[in-house]
Amino acid sequence: MNTITLTKTQKKLSPKRLLQYGILIGVAYFAFRMFDTLTKNKQQQQGGVFYDDDTDVELPENGNDFDTGNEQFQFDKNVDVNMDVNIAGKEPPKKEKSKGKAKMLADNVDELDKMIEEEEKKEKEKQKEVVRKKPNPDPEEEEDLKELKDEAIEDFDRKHPAKNRPFHKGEHFDTGDDSPEIAKEKHKRRIEFFKKIKELNKEFDEDNESEMHESVELLYFVSAAWTKTFKDVVNLVVSIQNHYPTASIVIYDIGMDSDQKNWLKTVCQVQVKPSFIEVWPPHIRDLENKLWRPIILQMALAHMSHLIWIEPYLVINRQKMNAYIQHSRKFGILFAGQRQKYSTYIVTHPDMYYYLSSDTRKLQRVPHFEINMILLHNTNTIQQRFMKWLVACTIEEWCIAPIGSKRSCDTPNLSSAKYYANCHRYDESAMNILLKSWMKYDLDKFSLRDVVTNRNDGRDAKVRARVCSNARKAGDL
Numbered sequence: 001m002n003t004i005t006l007t008k009t010q011k012k013l014s015p016k017r018l019l020q021y022g023i024l025i026g027v028a029y030f031a032f033r034m035f036d037t038l039t040k041n042k043q044q045q046q047g048g049v050f051y052d053d054d055t056d057v058e059l060p061e062n063g064n065d066f067d068t069g070n071e072q073f074q075f076d077k078n079v080d081v082n083m084d085v086n087i088a089g090k091e092p093p094k095k096e097k098s099k100g101k102a103k104m105l106a107d108n109v110d111e112l113d114k115m116i117e118e119e120e121k122k123e124k125e126k127q128k129e130v131v132r133k134k135p136n137p138d139p140e141e142e143e144d145l146k147e148l149k150d151e152a153i154e155d156f157d158r159k160h161p162a163k164n165r166p167f168h169k170g171e172h173f174d175t176g177d178d179s180p181e182i183a184k185e186k187h188k189r190r191i192e193f194f195k196k197i198k199e200l201n202k203e204f205d206e207d208n209e210s211e212m213h214e215s216v217e218l219l220y221f222v223s224a225a226w227t228k229t230f231k232d233v234v235n236l237v238v239s240i241q242n243h244y245p246t247a248s249i250v251i252y253d254i255g256m257d258s259d260q261k262n263w264l265k266t267v268c269q270v271q272v273k274p275s276f277i278e279v280w281p282p283h284i285r286d287l288e289n290k291l292w293r294p295i296i297l298q299m300a301l302a303h304m305s306h307l308i309w310i311e312p313y314l315v316i317n318r319q320k321m322n323a324y325i326q327h328s329r330k331f332g333i334l335f336a337g338q339r340q341k342y343s344t345y346i347v348t349h350p351d352m353y354y355y356l357s358s359d360t361r362k363l364q365r366v367p368h369f370e371i372n373m374i375l376l377h378n379t380n381t382i383q384q385r386f387m388k389w390l391v392a393c394t395i396e397e398w399c400i401a402p403i404g405s406k407r408s409c410d411t412p413n414l415s416s417a418k419y420y421a422n423c424h425r426y427d428e429s430a431m432n433i434l435l436k437s438w439m440k441y442d443l444d445k446f447s448l449r450d451v452v453t454n455r456n457d458g459r460d461a462k463v464r465a466r467v468c469s470n471a472r473k474a475g476d477l
Contacts, residue, residue, distance in 0.1 A: 204380035219247035220307045226255030229312040239315035268468040283397040294394040301378045309374040314453040328375035332382045336373035336450040341415035344368040348429040351402035356433045362441045372450045
């Protein structure tokens with residue numbers, strides 16, 4: 001007969017199971033303690049005994065002696081302490097005595113405040129005495145320290161170029177490290193600038209002025225000449241005569257001598273007009289920086305419905321102007337030139353933004369456009385959106401040529417520059433800012449690559465200008 005033996009197996013608890021049991025025990029213990037505490041607090045309300053959460057503490061019967069283990073601290077009976085709380089079954093003190101103590105405590109607080117005020121006055125008097133006794137500084141020593149400080153600041157600025165500065169829009173703007181006098185003058189000039197702009201505001205319907213259809217045969221080429229650029233302008237005139245023999249050429253005199261001016265008047269297709277440079281503000285008479293170009297453009301628009309401005313140092317090398325004219329009809333303006341590998345932000349003095357508003361972040365992402373030709377149509381839209389602002393900025397010296405502005409840049413390789421290169425492009429910077437803000441920073445709307453002109457390399461110098469009256473030839477000058 002087979003027998004079956006039953007053996008009892010012992011099952012070990014896993015660590016996870018042990019942890020669960022431990023948590024259950026802890027929760028049960030915590031619940032028990034909470035229940036016990038609530039029960040004792042209920043008894044305290046009835047019997048006058050105070051209990052903490054974990055330890056039962058019954059205060060001594062005298063109510064004002066606390067044993068800390070080393071020494072006793074005893075309440076000053078002259079100081080008011082709220083004894084209305086029923087501690088350890090002791091009866092509360094009478095309210096009449098409590099009021100008297102409260103008054104005494106209030107008097108003590110007032111006296112303490114007076115003492116603090118007196119101490120503060122004494123401290124201030126001591127500081128004033130120290131300032132009075134301070135000897136007058138040596139002017140020469142102060143000047144030396146100032147020079148050292150300026151040198152250190154300049155050295156730091158060279159090693160750590162400043163990042164984008166926030167430019168505030170509105171009446172007040174960031175003056176940076178300007179002196180109070182310069183900051184005040186900036187503010188005054190800016191107010192006057194926008195006051196003039198407001199006076200020039202006129203209502204216009206931009207939609208009715210789109211798609212202009214002037215005759216391509218009635219072309220007006222405009223440029224300017226002075227003694228230094230006269231020969232370049234003659235070469236420009238010759239190139240226009242060769243490619244556009246029926247076009248009109250208008251040359252503004254900004255500093256030619258009498259012989260040059262008289263000879264140019266005899267050349268076919270050419271009109272010489274005065275610029276009245278002698279009445280211009282002094283800063284516009286800086287011919288090298290071409291601050292005069294916006295003034296010449298505005299004077300030309302006063303006599304023409306449309307024009308083509310060409311830089312004096314360029315010559316026309318092919319007859320491809322129709323495509324540029326067609327593109328300019330959409331908005332009334334077109335730049336022809338080259339897109340640079342750097343942005344307008346890199347080569348524009350920050351103070352120009354105080355007058356010509358721009359989103360500098362977007363400006364940084366769009367290439368700067370170097371201008372060779374400008375095609376302009378004399379419309380209300382162009383006058384209000386472009387010429388009004390450009391001319392106003394040109395007249396205001398601190399807009400077109402801010403303090404400290406210069407053409408040469410501190411950064412040799414502008415294509416890799418990320419920050420302002422401490423240089424300025426004057427009217428070209430202003431034109432880039434105005435057109436980019438107007439056209440939502442879309443270069444395709446107002447610019448084309450220049451394939452019509454190139455720099456004068458001297459090859460056209462041998463060709464003589466056609467003269468329409470008895471006068472000396474170009475080679476005689």
